Amino acid sequence: MIGTAAGGALLAAVALGAAGVPAAVAAPEEAAQPELESAGSAPIITVDGLRFRDLDKDGALTPYEDWRLSSDDRAADLVARMSPEERAGLLMHASLTNVGNAYDRAAFDPLLAERHITTYISRLGADAPTLAREHNALQEAAEAERWGVPLKISTDPRHGFTVTEGQTVSNGDFSPFPDPIGMGAIDDPATTLEMGRIIAAEYRAVGITEALSPQADISTEPRWTRQDGTFGSVGADVAPHVAAYVEGLQGGTDGITPDGVATVVKHWVGYGAQVDGYDSHYYYGRYAAFPGGNFAEHITPYEGAFRNQAAGIMPTYSILKDLDLGDGVIEQVGANHNEHLLQDLLRGRYGFDGVITSDWGIANDCPEACRENRPPAFFVGPWGAGMPWGVEDLTLPARYASAISAGVDIIGGSDQPQHILQAVEQGLLTEARVMEAGQRVLQQKFELGLFEDPYVDPAAADAIVGSAASRAAGLDAQQRSLTLLSDATPAASEARVARVAGSPALPVRVEPGMTAWLSGVQASAARSAGFTVVDDPADADVAIVRLADPRGGDDLTDLGFTGSEADYQALVRAHDAGARTIAVPQLTRPLILGNVVANSDAVLASYGVSDEALLNVITGAAEPEGRLPFELPSTMDAVAAQLYDVPNDSASPLFAYRAGLSFAAAPTEPTPAPTPGPGEPT
Structure with a gap:
């Protein structure tokens, strides 16, 4: 490629003849005959036993048409014409x-x-x-x-x-x-x-x-x-x-x-x-x-x-x-x-x-x-x-x-x-x-x-x-990207789902007749994963709730859930109904998740995944390998105090840079401790 100085020198060195075209170009180099394709307007011509596209339709081999020349020489020839x-x-x-x-x-x-x-x-x-x-x-x-x-x-x-x-x-x-x-x-x-x-x-x-x-x-x-x-x-x-x-x-x-x-x-x-x-x-x-x-x-x-x-x-x-x-x-x-x-x-x-x-x-x-x-x-x-x-x-x-x-x-x-x-x-x-x-x-x-x-x-x-093959590679990457942030049943929820307090909420081992309530997830995908889909979270063994970036505040820059968002309300509804509640926030930005953690049994962060990938991880068919690519702050005050140009520098972040769990490493207590209560502005 040409640089600023080199390009200027090259152009200055191109001698133009009376017709305004380069007088000479470098000698062609040895090169293998490439495949050529023409729609008909540019004929294929033969020179020295080799084939070229006659792009200017003059019946002769013009330097820019000669694939044996360097791309630099060809471009210089054409731009001068x-x-x-x-x-x-x-x-x-x-x-x-x-x-x-x-x-x-x-x-x-x-x-x-x-x-x-x-x-x-x-x-x-x-x-x-x-x-x-x-x-x-x-x-x-x-x-x-x-x-x-x-x-x-x-x-x-x-x-x-x-x-x-x-x-x-x-x-x-x-x-x-x-x-x-x-x-x-x-x-x-x-x-x-x-x-x-x-x-x-x-x-x-x-x-x-x-x-x-x-x-x-x-x-x-x-x-x-x-x-x-x-x-x-x-x-x-x-x-x-x-x-x-x-x-x-x-x-x-x-x-x-x-x-x-x-x-x-x-x-x-x-x-x-x-x-x-x-x-x-x-x-x-x-x-x-x-x-x-x-x-x-x-x-x-x-x-x-x-x-x-x-x-x-x-x-x-x-x-x-x-x-x-x-x-x-x-x-x-x-x-x-x-x-x-x-x-x-x-x-x-x-x-x-x-x-x-x-x-x-x-x-x-x-x-x-x-x-x-x-x-x-x-x-x-x-x-x-x-x-x-x-x-x-x-x-x-x-x-x-x-x-x-x-x-x-x-x-x-x-x-x-x-x-x-x-x-x-x-x-x-x-x-x-x-x-x-x-x-x-x-x-x-x-x-x-x-x-x-x-x-x-x-x-x-x-x-x-x-x-x-390409879709399989993409699906594998989606599954691996999911980031398990919290995964344990608080003591207060023991009676809701008849599980031992502190036991991991994920993976869900699907058994015949296991019911699921969904928000933001296609019912057909859940059925393919073995769940029976129900309309009332009170009838569900498991609730899976996707959450979008809330984009709050006058300029849509706030990162926390205020309680007014429909998907957050679905999360609270499921959690209050006693279902094993899995929150799946989409981290297009580093969201503030204190009240999400407080209203879920597991938080599985997503960066763009299909329902198939999500359910494969939730059911243990695949492992989440993701680690946070940015810290998740704890409050908007901490966000306002950090420096625009410095990464991961907010005070007391809720989750640190590169935080993430595997199923085997799920803690016995919720991590971190929830900050704001349900629906409380952050």
């Missing part, structure tokens, strides 16, 4: 819009043909063969364009359980694994590597070649809402998982391979240290801060990505409030516009040489209504989505120039290349910088093998995506 309009299109990462289970071709075709955009994010939730056919149709349209540049199609994560608009996609046909925070609970990088390889195979089978993941952020601020996408709270423990994920998706430790998927590691850097846990998708949440002086730990997970030559980095929306790295306070603009964070730190100190993809909406407007917007309202409003933090008062061309000049190579979520052209015309951005960024974008498409074969087989996609 392009018009300014075509180069500007390279710097756009647009969105594919959907009509039912298909892409909206009326929206897509002009973006390709008129705006020359060849990188897109897909959020289509269709089945695997449909995705493959849809992507093939788009690639066929791209093949017919002047240079035949193939599409790079990206996606947000699709293999987890938590679905958040604009951040993740439903797993659908894909093999489900725990959310990344659950992989951190397992804390086995080999399992993360296996997950990465499965994700890569399934993405490539449907024609997806770029993953907008993993998150290398660390969970240091308990109220922050993006923790389920991280691998945990301690930088040194997260780094091996980031490295394993990159290796698994890209196909090795030396960068992208032709069968791999490019990774975009995010969000550079410090997103986990959000002030008061606010989300920097919103104007009021635009700051991250480092009062504990712990900025360096937030970089540590990225070192795992750099070791394995991650293809891409995505900067955070956040302004790093008053951060001083030794040369004075850095410019108070979002990281996507911050030259110090992108050029000096990322490319300079850490030598990153891949594509920097901006987060979505970093150059868009944020009018007054946008600046006043807060949760529970969605961050996208009538104005669209605008997160131009620190550069709000610049013109649109100036914002685009600000990001590209700072180091961004491709603007996420944008289909407006005219702003790049206007920035160049106005002297805000150099054409050389546009060429450098475009060359980086093209080079990765060559490395992914897309210029030789961008097409996929729908029948193969059907067999690969969600295969029995």
